Structure formats: structure tokens, C-alpha cells
Amino acid sequence: MAHEAHKKAAEHHENAAKEHKTAAEHHEKGDHAKGAEHSTKAHEHSTKAHEHSTDAHAKSTAKK
Numbered sequence: 154m155a156h157e158a159h160k161k162a163a164e165h166h167e168n169a170a171k172e173h174k175t176a177a178e179h180h181e182k183g184d185h186a187k188g189a190e191h192s193t194k195a196h197e198h199s200t201k202a203h204e205h206s207t208d209a210h211a212k213s214t215a216k217k
Contacts, residue, residue, distance in 0.1 A: 158209035165202035169195045 172195035179188035 155209045155212035158205050158212060162202045162205035162209060165198045165205060169198035169202060172198060 172191045176188045176191035176195060179185070179191060
């Protein structure tokens with residue numbers, strides 16, 4: 154269902170934003186290793202969000 158895919162996309166977008174914020178905080182403190190770790194996690198969530206968004210769009214347009 155498109156609604157579920159949109160919901161999953163939103164959850165991953167939120168998680169990506171949290172990871173980006175945490176990465177920035179670590180970078181500001183000079184802990185670049187931890188910052189890079191959180192940046193990687195943010196990228197993973199962004200990728201999953203994109204996949205779910207694409208799926209949601211496909212399901213939404215298929216109904217028309």
C-alpha cells in the first residue's frame with residue numbers, strides 16, 4: 154500500500170535527520186571518527202527513504 158511506503162519513507166527521513174544532527178555535533182567537538190560513523194548511518198537512512206519514496210510514488214500512480 155502506498156500509505157505504508159510513505160510512512161516508512163518518513164520514518165527513514167526522520168532517522169536520517171537525527172543522524173545528521175548527531176554527526177554535526179560530533180564534528181563540532183572534534184570527534185571526526187564518530188561524526189563519520191553517524192554520517193554513514195544518515196546516508197543509509199536517506200537511501201532507504203528514497204527507496205520507500207520511489208515505491209510509494211509507483212504505488213500511487215499505479216492506482217490512477
